[in-house]
Amino acid sequence: MNSPSNQQRPAGSTRVPHSFFYDRVVPALLVALGLVLLIVIVLVIGALAGVIPVK
Amino acid sequence: MLHVLPFSSTLVTAAFVVAVFSRYARRGGPHLLFWGIGLTLYGLGTFSEAFLGLAWSPFMLRVWYICGAMLTAAWLGQGTMYLLVRKPGVANRFMLGLALVSLAAIVSVFLAPMTGALYNTSLPASVQYKDILTRGPLTITLTILLNIYGTVLLVGGALYSAFLFWRKRVLAHRVLANVLIAAGALLPASAGTFVKLGLADWLYLSELLGAILMFIGFLQATSQQPARAPAAQPAQS
Numbered sequence: 001m002n003s004p005s006n007q008q009r010p011a012g013s014t015r016v017p018h019s020f021f022y023d024r025v026v027p028a029l030l031v032a033l034g035l036v037l038l039i040v041i042v043l044v045i046g047a048l049a050g051v052i053p054v055k
Numbered sequence: 056m057l058h059v060l061p062f063s064s065t066l067v068t069a070a071f072v073v074a075v076f077s078r079y080a081r082r083g084g085p086h087l088l089f090w091g092i093g094l095t096l097y098g099l100g101t102f103s104e105a106f107l108g109l110a111w112s113p114f115m116l117r118v119w120y121i122c123g124a125m126l127t128a129a130w131l132g133q134g135t136m137y138l139l140v141r142k143p144g145v146a147n148r149f150m151l152g153l154a155l156v157s158l159a160a161i162v163s164v165f166l167a168p169m170t171g172a173l174y175n176t177s178l179p180a181s182v183q184y185k186d187i188l189t190r191g192p193l194t195i196t197l198t199i200l201l202n203i204y205g206t207v208l209l210v211g212g213a214l215y216s217a218f219l220f221w222r223k224r225v226l227a228h229r230v231l232a233n234v235l236i237a238a239g240a241l242l243p244a245s246a247g248t249f250v251k252l253g254l255a256d257w258l259y260l261s262e263l264l265g266a267i268l269m270f271i272g273f274l275q276a277t278s279q280q281p282a283r284a285p286a287a288q289p290a291q292s
Contacts, residue, residue, distance in 0.1 A: 015224040015225065016224040016225065016227045022221075022224075022227065022230075026217075026221055026230060026231075026234070027221065029234050030214055030217055030218055030221070030234065033210070033214055033234065033237045033238060033241060034214055036241050036245065037206065037207070037210045037211060037214070037237075037241060039245075040206060040241065040244055040245050041203060041206070041207065044199055044202060044203055045203070
């Protein structure tokens with residue numbers, strides 16, 4: 001619920017240090033959530049198109 | 056549990072609404088206003104759900120369908136559009152469209168005839184509303200379109216924001232906050248899909264967990280992190 005779109009790096013803030021969680025877990029979470037979003041959209045569109053039967 | 060979960064969701068959402076509108080009162084910003092409206096609709100949906108677990112009311116069933124099934128995701132997503140789309144006028148035009156579509160949705164639900172089938176308060180509204188509320192093609196289409204619009208904006212916007220923060224390697228608390236918000240928004244969104252497919256059992260739990268995760272994400276995103284240097288300034292949110 002917050003956007004970095006128009007932001008430069010805040011003055012004085014430092015880069016996040018390398019860590020397994022930040023470098024591996026976070027991107028995996030983003031990809032997983034993106035896939036779930038994609039599946040939800042496909043299911044909804046499938047229901048809309050009548051491909052998936054809606055009870 | 057059937058009554059406890061929606062009431063708990065309502066309480067959590069009410070606290071969330073207060074937090075968002077308080078921030079809006081302090082800092083302004085249309086995104087906070089629309090998130091507040093969307094969360095109010097979320098709370099109305101869970102409250103009507105809880106009410107319908109105790110007593111039958113045709114009016115509350117219509118409120119439940121309008122707030123819980125049709126409008127919440129779209130108005131939350133509209134808040135994200137105000138945050139992410141900076142081109143002047145774009146978000147306002149979509150907002151006008153959303154307002155008109157929402158009005159059509161409300162009218163279509165309140166004009167939808169009730170079949171007169173008996174409502175069982177011991178069962179979730181989501182498993183029996185189709186036997187009671189006769190939804191026309193317009194209502195069904197609007198439900199699906201509003202949910203796609205809102206879910207793509209809210210979840211997609213949170214994931215996009217998280218990705219940008221992550222790529223820049225700044226404000227790690229906002230990366231985590233956006234992941235929590237995306238996950239929290241996906242829970243009721245996917246539960247709604249499962250209800251459409253006939254799998255309604257975990258809708259209430261997903262609504263509660265979704266509200267909690269989004270609330271934690273919001274608090275995390277808006278928390279003041281310790282300044283790392285005298286010149287540090289809090290980022291906008």
